[in-house]
Amino acid sequence: xxxxxxxxxxxxxxxxxxxxxxxxxxxxxxxxxxxxxxxxxxxxxxxxxxxxxxxxxxxxxxxxxxxxxxxxxxxxxxxxxxxxxxxxxxxxxxxxxxxxxxxxxxxxxxxxxxxxxxxxxxxxxxxxxxxxxxxxxxxxxxxxxxxxxxxxxxxxxxxxxxxxxxxxxxxxxxxxxxxxxxxxxxxxxxxxxxxxxxxxxxxxxxxxxxxxxxxxxxxxxxxxxxxxxxxxxxxxxxxxxxxxxxxxxxxxxxxxxxxxxxxxxxxxxxxxxxxxxxxxxxxxxxxxxxxxxxxxxxxxxxxxxxxxxxxxxxxxxxxxxxxxxxxxxxxxxxxxxxxxxxxxxxxxxxxxxxxxxxxxxxxxxxxxxxxxxxxxxxxxxxxxxxxxxxxxxxxxxxxxxxxxxxx
Numbered sequence: 001x002x003x004x005x006x007x008x009x010x011x012x013x014x015x016x017x018x019x020x021x022x023x024x025x026x027x028x029x030x031x032x033x034x035x036x037x038x039x040x041x042x043x044x045x046x047x048x049x050x051x052x053x054x055x056x057x058x059x060x061x062x063x064x065x066x067x068x069x070x071x072x073x074x075x076x077x078x079x080x081x082x083x084x085x086x087x088x089x090x091x092x093x094x095x096x097x098x099x100x101x102x103x104x105x106x107x108x109x110x111x112x113x114x115x116x117x118x119x120x121x122x123x124x125x126x127x128x129x130x131x132x133x134x135x136x137x138x139x140x141x142x143x144x145x146x147x148x149x150x151x152x153x154x155x156x157x158x159x160x161x162x163x164x165x166x167x168x169x170x171x172x173x174x175x176x177x178x179x180x181x182x183x184x185x186x187x188x189x190x191x192x193x194x195x196x197x198x199x200x201x202x203x204x205x206x207x208x209x210x211x212x213x214x215x216x217x218x219x220x221x222x223x224x225x226x227x228x229x230x231x232x233x234x235x236x237x238x239x240x241x242x243x244x245x246x247x248x249x250x251x252x253x254x255x256x257x258x259x260x261x262x263x264x265x266x267x268x269x270x271x272x273x274x275x276x277x278x279x280x281x282x283x284x285x286x287x288x289x290x291x292x293x294x295x296x297x298x299x300x301x302x303x304x305x306x307x308x309x310x311x312x313x314x315x316x317x318x319x320x321x322x323x324x325x326x327x328x329x330x331x332x333x334x335x336x337x338x339x340x341x342x343x344x345x346x347x348x349x350x351x352x353x354x355x356x357x358x359x360x361x362x363x364x365x366x367x368x369x370x371x372x373x374x375x376x377x378x379x380x381x382x383x384x385x386x387x388x389x390x391x392x393x394x395x396x397x398x399x400x401x402x403x404x405x406x407x
Contacts, residue, residue, distance in 0.1 A: 108242075
């Protein structure tokens with residue numbers, strides 16, 4: 001028998017085709033290698049890699065679930081070390097947007113930046129207004145939690161919130177104030193707080209290192225570098241979220257009573273907006289259909305029942321089921337929705353690029369091995385028509401129950 005090594009053209013083709021179910025199994029992942037200077041390099045993305053805190057990383061990417069293969073070893077549940085600051089030398093105050101009562105990806109980046117500025121001696125104080133649904137403050141770097149649950153802070157109430165933050169300023173004198181430079185409230189509140197405190201804020205900050213803040217300027221074409229001020233309005237991805245420590249989230253209370261005031265702004269509630277009129281790039285809830293949708297009338301009914309903005313994959317647009325302005329992906333529109341529901345979309349690389357900034361992705365598909373299922377935070381395996389019909393019925397029953405309770 002010849003000793004020549006024979007090539008396998010089919011295996012090489014599968015290794016190049018990332019949509020093939022066996023693509024992951026044929027990828028060679030190097031866990032360590034010798035660098036050009038004789039230093040042993042390690043791949044932090046390899047399964048079983050041990051982090052700087054001595055914790056073994058767990059693969060949650062889903063790449064080990066491709067095709068018919070199973071995980072070779074079960075992931076061990078790791079208890080993160082508890083980070084406790086009894087007597088902080090200083091405080092870093094963070095005011096997250098908490099859209100929908102939960103921490104957004106922008107908020108988590110902001111808390112990561114606060115944890116970086118606090119170091120080992122400072123404590124991160126998160127200030128939230130109203131009720132919340134968040135249960136992971138401890139895993140996102142919050143050492144102290146101050147909650148204002150009064151009705152005066154509900155809705156659009158920037159004046160009341162600035163007064164409350166002013167009281168916290170007098171009590172703790174934080175070394176830094178961090179707010180998200182967003183259109184969901186953080187940008188305006190941060191600028192109002194800056195006027196209240198007489199501080200000149202750094203806006204659109206994407207990096208803070210060694211006391212230097214770098215922010216976008218000139219319509220994003222250049223950077224403005226300055227000494228990090230007390231008040232920072234940070235952009236998305238300003239820092240890595242906290243991932244290797246668990247914090248105590250100790251409740252904090254104000255030592256002084258808030259002074260009642262006569263608001264000059266009257267909040268009349270949210271204005272009802274037709275989801276179809278919301279631009280795709282600004283939509284927070286998107287129901288997107290692909291080649292797996294067979295009943296488009298039912299799809300439109302589901303979008304109307306859920307109050308979602310409609311989107312589509314390139315295949316659905318090319319087939320004429322949706323307009324070109326509804327195409328999601330690198331060749332269409334990049335979206336930043338809080339919830340993105342993909343119905344019958346396999347997950348081409350261009351589509352996955354377009355939804356990369358979405359907070360939560362829900363996939364409805366018949367193929368459990370497709371790339372969209374691997375990307376999704378929640379997956380539903382089944383026929384799209386039956387699932388959409390069940391969603392419409394559940395929404396109708398929920399609204400009828402709410403109407404009866406109100407009566």
